[in-house]
Amino acid sequence: MLILLMIGYVYGSRSAQLELAGLKGKISQQTEQAEATLLAITKEVEEKEAKRNAQAVLQEEQDNAAKTEIIRLTGELANRPVRVRIITESRACSGSSSGAAATNGQDSDRYAAEASGLLPESNSKRLRAALADVETLSAAYNSCRARAFMALE
Secondary structure (H helix, E strand, O other): OHHHHHHHHHHHHHHHHHHHHHHHHHHHHHHHHHHHHHHHHHHHHHHHHHHHHHHHHHHHHHHHHHHHHHHHHHHHHHOOOOEEEOOOOOHHHHOOHHHHHHHOOOOHHHHHHHEEEEOOHHHHHHHHHHHHHHHHHHHHHHHHHHHHHHHHO
């Protein structure tokens, strides 16, 4: 009987050892697969980060160019008188053919009486400042929009 117990113990332990070896093999296989997947994902993330960094550098260059251009144009406008044209009728907003004709070069003489000429210096300064602000805001919006699209890619 003792021999039967020993034979049962040997077979039982062998079965457990075979099962344990099989589980160790599966764990090794899953570990290798996980490491390969992690390596592939890490490489993909690094490539996307490099692409985003390159786009960010390019966007920064474009932003700096836009700032420089705004400063240049603002300085250029600072030395020029501001001419305005005031149209007192609703033609400018109606969208009709007569409103479109007012912007045509040939018909501008017809509306010459409506042009008021130069703005006073104080108004010109405010208009220049407002134009600089609008240009700066527009450039900032375009930059933010471009960066938002970069983040979506």
